[in-house]
Amino acid sequence: MSPPAITGVETEVLVGGRLVHLLVHVTSDEDLTGTGESWWGVPAKPSQPDDAAVSTTAAVIDTILAPQIMGHDPRAIGRIWHDLAHDSYRWGDGGMVMCALSGIDLALWDLAGKRHGVPTMELLGGPTLDSVPAYASLPPLRTEEALCTEIGRARDAGFGAVKLHEIEADTIRFAFDEAGPDLKVMVDVNGHFDPIEARTIGAMLSDLGAVWFEEPVSPMRDVAMIAELGRDLSVPIAAGENEWSLLDADRMLRSRAVDYFQPEITKIGGLTAGLRQSALAELHNVAFCPHNFRNGPSLAASIHWAFSSPNAKWLELPWLPEVLDFPLGWPLPTLVDGHVLPPVGPGLSMPD
Numbered sequence: 001m002s003p004p005a006i007t008g009v010e011t012e013v014l015v016g017g018r019l020v021h022l023l024v025h026v027t028s029d030e031d032l033t034g035t036g037e038s039w040w041g042v043p044a045k046p047s048q049p050d051d052a053a054v055s056t057t058a059a060v061i062d063t064i065l066a067p068q069i070m071g072h073d074p075r076a077i078g079r080i081w082h083d084l085a086h087d088s089y090r091w092g093d094g095g096m097v098m099c100a101l102s103g104i105d106l107a108l109w110d111l112a113g114k115r116h117g118v119p120t121m122e123l124l125g126g127p128t129l130d131s132v133p134a135y136a137s138l139p140p141l142r143t144e145e146a147l148c149t150e151i152g153r154a155r156d157a158g159f160g161a162v163k164l165h166e167i168e169a170d171t172i173r174f175a176f177d178e179a180g181p182d183l184k185v186m187v188d189v190n191g192h193f194d195p196i197e198a199r200t201i202g203a204m205l206s207d208l209g210a211v212w213f214e215e216p217v218s219p220m221r222d223v224a225m226i227a228e229l230g231r232d233l234s235v236p237i238a239a240g241e242n243e244w245s246l247l248d249a250d251r252m253l254r255s256r257a258v259d260y261f262q263p264e265i266t267k268i269g270g271l272t273a274g275l276r277q278s279a280l281a282e283l284h285n286v287a288f289c290p291h292n293f294r295n296g297p298s299l300a301a302s303i304h305w306a307f308s309s310p311n312a313k314w315l316e317l318p319w320l321p322e323v324l325d326f327p328l329g330w331p332l333p334t335l336v337d338g339h340v341l342p343p344v345g346p347g348l349s350m351p352d
């Protein structure tokens, strides 16, 4: 019997206002299709087309990567990953090419689970945890009224923690008051502060009892400064969504810069690369918390990935105001006591 072969690779861009998805569908002659997702980029500016954030990554898949894997055995995920990474190495081991490769790799892992009729997580060794706690990741809201509404909605939905993307001290204090003693709070400032400001806000977050202070300083990849802040502040530090290769992950973890390591599976090269990075977090005894801000294949893959590592501490579930939704429109997984349960459907399925 001849081995299965890849017969199609298609990109699909979904646009809903400032929210976009770049999906990658890989089809094989087994009559199976796996779907992955590449990083969604940053929202288009008014001067750019709506799909500006993902159109170039889609072109990388369509013109550079997809032609190389047509006819190849879709079961050889590791070989495909290494071939594509080797071929594109001269463009760098991060950036859009690695986002593109991530989407293909995740589609192949989805396909693998569907071929065997099991959750992809089972092919990674099965769940290492019974459940993983989830936090509602609130977008930047900026007003007390909106924070009040969204923290209340997250509490009502069963979350035990919320993450703020606020940068004003008074707004942050207000949100902690709203959260009260029953909701844990993380604060992500996306590298908004210089080191002096980060120390001031970090000291406040220590007093408020924040779970973590995420990407405290600009530039966001200044690992030495993040490590210095981490030594000086008592609030735990989280970062990693802007790191790329295994070498980058090693640099961040080896420097002891972070207490919570947050690689983004749609950027670093998919699950094939992700399994190495989560293992590295285990080696360095650092909590592993997949970064994610989409509700589709990227979230599903992050959940399978989290369950594969005993170091997984939190799952990030994007929490949009009621008037917004991602264009794919998938529902969030049901929470049980604030936790996500292992997925049970074939492939990179979302838990019920």
Ligand SMILES: [Mg+2]
Pocket: 188, 190, 214, 215, 241
């Ligand atoms: Mg973040």
